[in-house]
Amino acid sequence: MFNNVISNMFNQESEANNLIEETKKHIKEVYLSDDRPWVVGYSGGKDSTVVVQIVFEALKELPTDQLHKKIYVISSDTLVETPLIIESINTTLRLIQEEALKHDLPIETHKVKPVAEKSFWSNIIGKGYPSPNQQFRWCTDRLKIEPANAFIMDKVSKFGEVVMVLGVRENESKSRDQVLKSHTVNGKALMRHSTLTNAYVYAPIRQFSVNDVWTYLLNYPSPWGGDNHELNKLYQDSSSGECPLVVDKDIKESAGSCGNSRFGCWVCTVVNEDKALNGFIMSGVEWLKPLLVFRNWLAEIRDDRERRMKYRMGGQIYFNKIKTEVYNNEECIVIPKKSSRPKQYFALKDYTIIEKANLKGYIEENNIDLSLPNDPKILIKLDDEGTLGQLGLGPFTMETRKEILSKLIVLQKELQSPDGEFVELINEEELRAIRRYWLDNGDWEDSLPGIYKEVMGYDLDWEYDDRPLFDDEQITDLETLSQKYGVDFKALKKLIGLEKNYVGYKVRRGLMQDLEKVLKQDYLHL
Secondary structure (H helix, E strand, C coil): CHHHHHHHHHHHHHHHHHHHHHHHHHHHHHHHCCCCCEEEECCCCHHHHHHHHHHHHHHHCCCHHHCCCCEEEEEECCCCECHHHHHHHHHHHHHHHHHHHHCCCCEEEEEECCCHHHCHHHHHHHHCCCCCCCCCCCHHHHHHHHHHHHHHHHHHHHHCCEEEECCCCCCCCHHHHHHHHHHECCCCCEEECCCCCCEEEECCCCCCCHHHHHHHHHHCCCCCCCCHHHHHHHHHHHCCCCCCCCCCHHHHHHHCCCCCCCCCECCCCCCCCCHHHHHHHHCCCHHHHHHHHHHHHHHHCCCCHHHECCCCCCCCCCEEECEEEEECCEEEEEECCECCECCEEEEHHHCEEEEHHHHHHHHHHCCCCCCCCCCCCEEEECCCCCCEEEECCCCECHHHHHHHHHHHHHHHHHCCCCCCCCCCCCCHHHHHHHHHHHHHCCCCCCHHHHHHHHHHCCCCCCCCCCCCCCCHHHHHHHHHHHHHHCCCHHHHHHHHHHHHHHCCCCCCCCHHHHHHHHHCCHHHCC
């Protein structure tokens, strides 16, 4: 029996060695087959680590005169990565670059980030986007796909075509298998990219099982000095998967959210429970607890009607159909259970039921501002059958955006890492982008610098307009005149702000279209 065990172990090791050698051989063949540069995705997880490591080893085995094209190793920094993971990725990218230079390998490491205007905090705090959920998962496109694709298309414009090298594997999920199958060309090593022209996908570990992945990582040392056993421990502690570098909307859907991964964003609200933070905290990294508290609060306030405007960002009004039930001997409207939130009941008698055609008149008569925190407690008859609807929710109110920003800056100021290093949760470029969004949205008081100084005790080097549009008295006069003549003050502020933004341009192309968008907002024409 002992001999059989030894024999099985020997056979397994032999099979693993054969798989690795065949994979490296195939990587060399594909690399040498053309002049298209490679862009290798690295997320810090097991699969992408295997790909970078095995590509690195394959290139080391090639003669120097055959290393004829660049390999770009890119990693995505969403700017809201779990602090320990982004620290690990930064270290690994540096080590890969240093080791590649030692061996004269044509490898360059890069980190791709969203532009400040499209970052997580710019969207939530600046524009008022509700935090992402399964139905509105806007974050992946803006934080991952767009920055990675911008890098890829930059290389396409320079070289004509590129090859994306990704750590995707078969048998991870049915949806992932369907994506791989739909992009595969029979007899070809490369797959078509679903959205980027002149970009192709190569998956060198496509046939690897999970066992193959770990067998390789734990038996073949990292060529740049990384610790694959630490990586293995990370997975054992978390009981979760990894967050892939997403460059394709099909892969985005098959990958799902990264909130259940130790490699996801610390502020992920798509999932009910954030394993990305919980896993670290349970394994002893308790200084991350304040991040979890903040994340949970952000998830809780998402669907709070008192914190959301009652029309969409473009001004569109919409209605959610509601149901009624008898609860505690009283007829109530029912808000169904959602994720961790229980079913909610509100007494029907507390609401005003009006005809849809009378909505505008009712709002004007009662001086209701749909952008403010208070819920007007209105139900609308949507049809002759008596179907009731409630005003749908839009962006976070300006008051809530200011609250989120203030809490985030406090969190950043008070967060204490064990080594005393400053942990940046929101950067200066994002703060400046948020400030511009607020000013464009009518925040003539220019609130952001004051919020920052109140928390931090000092100013940043803000750029101030020495010629403010109006002083406080003039703003009050404008608001009074708007009420007198029935002009929406928010719309007026947007129109004036647009005109100011175009001042000085000889060609003011786009101004009329921008003005038209403001004037056509639904809530102005109920």
